[in-house]
Amino acid sequence: MSESHSVNIKGTIRLCSVVLLVIICTTAMMIGLSFAQLSWPLKVTFILSVAVINAFLVASYLMHLLSEKKMVFTVLAFTVFFFAGLLGLTLWAMADFPVGTTH
Amino acid sequence: MEKNVQQFPPFREPQAPAVHEEHGHHGHDEHHHDEHHEHAEPGFITKYIFSTDHKVIGIQYGLMSLLFMLFGFGLMLLMRWQIAHPGKAVPLFGPVLEKMLGQMASGGVISPELYNSFGAMHGTIMVFLGVVPLAFAAFGNYVVPLMIGAPDMTFPRINMASFHAFFLGGVVMLVSFFIPGGAAQAGWTSYSPLATTIPTNGQAFWLVGMVLLITSSLLGAVNFIATIIQLRAPGMTWMRLPFFVWAQFVTAFILLLAFPPLEAAGLLQLMDNVAHTSFFLPTGLAVGGRLADISGGGSPLLWQHLFWFLGHPEVYVLILPAMGIVCEVIANNTRKPIWGYKSLVYSALFVGFLSFIVWAHHMYMTGMGQTIATFFQTTTMIISIPSVIILTCLFISLWGGSIRINTPMLFVLGFLPMFGIGGLTGLPLGLAAADLYLHDTYYIIAHFHYVVAPGTIFALFAGVYYWFPKMTGRRMNEFWGRVHFWCSFVFMNIVFMPMFMQGIKGMLRRMSDGGANYSAARVPGAIDTLPDSVMHLNTTILWAAIGLGIAQIPFIINLFYSIYHGEKVNSNNPWGSTTLEWQTPTPPPHGNFTVEPQVARGPYEYSVPGAAKDFTPQNEAGGPPAPATHAH
Amino acid sequence: MEIPYTTQVRPDTGLYNAKLGIWLFLASEVMLFGGLFSAYVLLRVGSPEGFWPHGWLSVTLGTVNTLILALSAITTLLAWVACKVNDFRQFKLFHGLTLVLALSFLCVKSYEYHDKWIHYEIHLKDGRIADGHLEEQDEKTVTISGRIIPGDQEQLLYDLRAQKTIPRDEIKLERSNILKMENYGPRHNTFTAIYFTMTGLHALHILGGCVVIGFLWGPGSRMWKTDHARFTNRIEISGLFWHFVDLVWIFLFPVLYLT
Numbered sequence: 001m002s003e004s005h006s007v008n009i010k011g012t013i014r015l016c017s018v019v020l021l022v023i024i025c026t027t028a029m030m031i032g033l034s035f036a037q038l039s040w041p042l043k044v045t046f047i048l049s050v051a052v053i054n055a056f057l058v059a060s061y062l063m064h065l066l067s068e069k070k071m072v073f074t075v076l077a078f079t080v081f082f083f084a085g086l087l088g089l090t091l092w093a094m095a096d097f098p099v100g101t102t103h
Numbered sequence: 104m105e106k107n108v109q110q111f112p113p114f115r116e117p118q119a120p121a122v123h124e125e126h127g128h129h130g131h132d133e134h135h136h137d138e139h140h141e142h143a144e145p146g147f148i149t150k151y152i153f154s155t156d157h158k159v160i161g162i163q164y165g166l167m168s169l170l171f172m173l174f175g176f177g178l179m180l181l182m183r184w185q186i187a188h189p190g191k192a193v194p195l196f197g198p199v200l201e202k203m204l205g206q207m208a209s210g211g212v213i214s215p216e217l218y219n220s221f222g223a224m225h226g227t228i229m230v231f232l233g234v235v236p237l238a239f240a241a242f243g244n245y246v247v248p249l250m251i252g253a254p255d256m257t258f259p260r261i262n263m264a265s266f267h268a269f270f271l272g273g274v275v276m277l278v279s280f281f282i283p284g285g286a287a288q289a290g291w292t293s294y295s296p297l298a299t300t301i302p303t304n305g306q307a308f309w310l311v312g313m314v315l316l317i318t319s320s321l322l323g324a325v326n327f328i329a330t331i332i333q334l335r336a337p338g339m340t341w342m343r344l345p346f347f348v349w350a351q352f353v354t355a356f357i358l359l360l361a362f363p364p365l366e367a368a369g370l371l372q373l374m375d376n377v378a379h380t381s382f383f384l385p386t387g388l389a390v391g392g393r394l395a396d397i398s399g400g401g402s403p404l405l406w407q408h409l410f411w412f413l414g415h416p417e418v419y420v421l422i423l424p425a426m427g428i429v430c431e432v433i434a435n436n437t438r439k440p441i442w443g444y445k446s447l448v449y450s451a452l453f454v455g456f457l458s459f460i461v462w463a464h465h466m467y468m469t470g471m472g473q474t475i476a477t478f479f480q481t482t483t484m485i486i487s488i489p490s491v492i493i494l495t496c497l498f499i500s501l502w503g504g505s506i507r508i509n510t511p512m513l514f515v516l517g518f519l520p521m522f523g524i525g526g527l528t529g530l531p532l533g534l535a536a537a538d539l540y541l542h543d544t545y546y547i548i549a550h551f552h553y554v555v556a557p558g559t560i561f562a563l564f565a566g567v568y569y570w571f572p573k574m575t576g577r578r579m580n581e582f583w584g585r586v587h588f589w590c591s592f593v594f595m596n597i598v599f600m601p602m603f604m605q606g607i608k609g610m611l612r613r614m615s616d617g618g619a620n621y622s623a624a625r626v627p628g629a630i631d632t633l634p635d636s637v638m639h640l641n642t643t644i645l646w647a648a649i650g651l652g653i654a655q656i657p658f659i660i661n662l663f664y665s666i667y668h669g670e671k672v673n674s675n676n677p678w679g680s681t682t683l684e685w686q687t688p689t690p691p692p693h694g695n696f697t698v699e700p701q702v703a704r705g706p707y708e709y710s711v712p713g714a715a716k717d718f719t720p721q722n723e724a725g726g727p728p729a730p731a732t733h734a735h
Numbered sequence: 736m737e738i739p740y741t742t743q744v745r746p747d748t749g750l751y752n753a754k755l756g757i758w759l760f761l762a763s764e765v766m767l768f769g770g771l772f773s774a775y776v777l778l779r780v781g782s783p784e785g786f787w788p789h790g791w792l793s794v795t796l797g798t799v800n801t802l803i804l805a806l807s808a809i810t811t812l813l814a815w816v817a818c819k820v821n822d823f824r825q826f827k828l829f830h831g832l833t834l835v836l837a838l839s840f841l842c843v844k845s846y847e848y849h850d851k852w853i854h855y856e857i858h859l860k861d862g863r864i865a866d867g868h869l870e871e872q873d874e875k876t877v878t879i880s881g882r883i884i885p886g887d888q889e890q891l892l893y894d895l896r897a898q899k900t901i902p903r904d905e906i907k908l909e910r911s912n913i914l915k916m917e918n919y920g921p922r923h924n925t926f927t928a929i930y931f932t933m934t935g936l937h938a939l940h941i942l943g944g945c946v947v948i949g950f951l952w953g954p955g956s957r958m959w960k961t962d963h964a965r966f967t968n969r970i971e972i973s974g975l976f977w978h979f980v981d982l983v984w985i986f987l988f989p990v991l992y993l994t
Contacts, residue, residue: 009820012813012816016812016813020809027802027988031794033993034794043994044994047994048990051985058981062812062978071332071749072755076758076762076765078356079360079766091776091780092475093472096472098473254737255738257740258756321760324759325756325763328755333745334738334739359762360763360766361766362766363770365770366767367767367774370771371774374932378921378928380921381922381924382774382778398924398925405774408773409774694736694737
């Protein structure tokens with residue numbers, strides 16, 4: 001319990017309000033982007049990047065991952081790597097079919 | 104048996120009498136106080152069924168998984184009968200089968216559908232209800248906390264929940280045999296769309312059972328990792344962990360991260376089966392000559408990817424704990440340090456890491472492209488390197504040792520060449536060109552059975568014989584142990600060796616008549632017919648399998664007889680071992696250690712020059728000083 | 736020997752047991768939802784051009800739910816801080832709020848499910864397609880509030896925004912004219928299938944979270960007095976789980992509602 005957080009409610013409320021405000025803004029941005037006239041891959045990339053920012057905020061401040069220990073990071077890094085492998089290699093395998101065949 | 108699982112108050116004297124002292128110790132907390140008063144039924148239930156003691160849970164897992172393995176073996180015997188004598192009633196068990204399963208076994212004959220469900224359930228039971236729970240959960244639960252000098256697992260109640268989820272999963276699997284339509288029939292891999300289109304609810308039961316088993320594994324894996332990271336005794340640095348603990352650590356990570364995608368896939372297939380979605384069903388799927396009433400748009404290959412994302416790491420879940428056991432037994436019985444401890448550790452870590460990116464070598468036949476196939480062939484060839492390093496280290500460890508031949512050591516010596524055969528015959532399967540020919544033949548069956556049956560299961564037997572004295576305070580009978588080993592060894596090879604030949608000749612797996620119809624439908628003498636010499640091997644295999652079954656009888660009797668009547672061990676450390684599990688009272692009390700062990704040295708200090716004995720326990724002071732902090 | 740590090744921090748890892756445990760569990764959850772997201776991506780990439788639905792889900796309701804979860808994530812954090820500064824009243828307030836927000840999320844979600852459940856796609860024998868919400872039905876007729884889409888413009892079904900060019904109307908259909916009638920349940924197509932599966936599994940996590948939060952708010956809070964340090968840890972751990980559930984929604988929302 002030796003967190004480096006400031007342990008008072010008011011300070012936390014201030015931090016939280018900022019986080020909440022940013023989350024509202026990013027959500028609005030995502031919705032705005034979804035109506036924009038963009039090509040589909042570009043749109044998805046933009047919207048998901050905003051979502052990643054959003055997720056980063058939640059993970060790093062609300063889940064106080066920023067002040068977390070090395071052990072936790074190591075576990076999460078492996079997890080993210082394996083998830084990327086699962087998604088990436090599967091997509092690759094699905095895309096790489098001999099010419100003239102479909103799956 | 105009773106004695107070894109009694110819950111003693113903490114800090115019991117090392118040689119305290121086994122008799123219950125009613126109020127002898129300061130009943131600090133109410134829980135222990137209550138335990139003292141029970142000798143009636145509720146006490147039995149809290150002690151043996153709702154126990155949170157890692158040792159009791161380990162034994163629960165062990166007995167359950169041994170029973171499941173026996174059951175899975177029984178299914179296999181019935182299948183072997185059907186393969187050797189297609190369409191003939193099963194002797195002795197035929198009427199029983201007919202009575203229990205009805206039309207599917209009418210006349211005592213195993214129908215093709217029943218054969219398929221036996222095949223699917225044999226695989227599922229052996230992998231998920233037999234070997235994994237025994238290797239990982241049973242030995243891991245019992246031995247790991249003892250080896251690292253911990254009082255228990257970090258989350259004892261989650262540990263209990265894990266066993267209960269496993270138990271429920273097993274029950275669901277068994278129940279599925281008796282529902283209309285019978286158990287799952289799509290093989291242990293449950294490929295869609297087959298798994299969805301076979302008209303039985305058995306598949307839904309299978310999926311629910313799998314979700315329960317996966318949940319059990321996840322809870323277990325979290326517990327193991329947290330225990331190994333958090334509860335190591337003072338001085339037990341990472342490089343002082345016995346290799347068995349390392350093996351379990353890597354295994355737990357594989358289970359933690361590879362199982363969830365299968366759980367996801369299981370949920371999707373459950374939706375396909377129950378809510379009639381089309382996750383794995385393609386557009387235009389025809390069943391029984393008619394277009395199926397589904398929306399389509401799914402991808403059967405998606406199932407295969409998600410399945411094998413677990414399926415391949417699962418192989419290492421099966422083999423790593425076994426290697427851990429082998430390592431412990433070898434070090435103990437060669438009376439010398441393991442050769443290349445660090446290589447073993449890094450190889451195990453590397454195997455665990457790499458096992459996540461080799462899965463599609465099970466899918467060369469799906470028509471994948473050259474580039475991606477090359478990628479997976481490369482990773483597959485790379486992963487064989489650390490496996491070979493591990494096996495080599497274990498072999499070299501034998502060199503120059505004054506080897507004690509006892510039952511555990513015999514099984515371990517059997518493991519080494521058998522696993523070698525299994526591993527080396529896997530190489531051709533990792534290469535697409537050879538795999539296209541060998542895929543789905545008996546060659547595959549022989550290959551992975553050599554890895555798991557005379558490989559892993561031999562190591563597990565070694566583990567049972569090796570740790571039995573710690574669990575019960577008695578040894579298993581040595582003579583019958585040797586009988587068990589030699590008979591198993593011989594019959595195991597007669598069962599599996601001919602399958603290589605059958606497979607190379609082109610006999611396909613999953614044919615309920617062993618290839619009789621396949622052969623008959625071809626022009627006599629054509630290149631793809633199965634010659635009689637190959638077909639006759641089915642009979643040989645059947646009798647060898649029956650022999651293998653008989654060879655297990657001495658083990659079963661030995662196991663239960665020795666609990667009460669085995670030769671008593673005269674010390675807490677009958678094998679003269681260095682690792683911490685032998686430095687506790689026998690059987691270890693609740694809370695394990697009488698005093699917190701201070702670890703002062705590495706795990707395998709056997710025959711250290713100048714030492715008084717030929718082994719120096721890890722907690723014996725006087726070695727190189729332990730680092731002040733829990734360094735990595 | 737008792738199990739060490741249940742509340743204190745182990746020096747070399749800097750963690751207490753449950754903290755490590757929950758992060759390991761969350762890692763496995765990442766892979767669980769990761770498997771589902773991978774399935775989503777593959778199904779979507781594999782679907783034929785123009786046949787992946789757009790605009791089928793209400794962005795308004797999705798946004799409301801996003802904000803509800805974000806707010807509840809913040810109240811859980813505040814509840815934990817209240818534990819740390821030893822303010823029981825504030826703890827009860829913030830954790831109670833979390834519970835209320837979680838339940839309102841579930842209410843909105845059930846409304847959305849219901850909305851899909853009564854939404855029908857009806858293929859008529861003359862080739863046209865009627866698409867809309869069921870108003871009433873009897874043995875002879877079916878009344879929906881929706882649109883009739885010409886048979887050669889089936890693609891309009893998959894794009895709600897483009898569909899709006901056709902005016903919405905009350906439509907009465909003879910049952911004898913109906914070829915096939917199917918609601919927007921999971922079996923309708925791969926989009927509804929993955930939508931129901933992913934949000935369903937997510938809703939189950941919310942439900943599980945409700946049970947835990949409810950327990951810690953109610954009977955579980957007795958531990959406040961008996962073992963305060965451990966109780967604070969429990970709030971932190973359950974909070975981490977809750978934030979993870981929020982995190983999953985942060986990705987579910989754009990993936991299902993917006994793109």
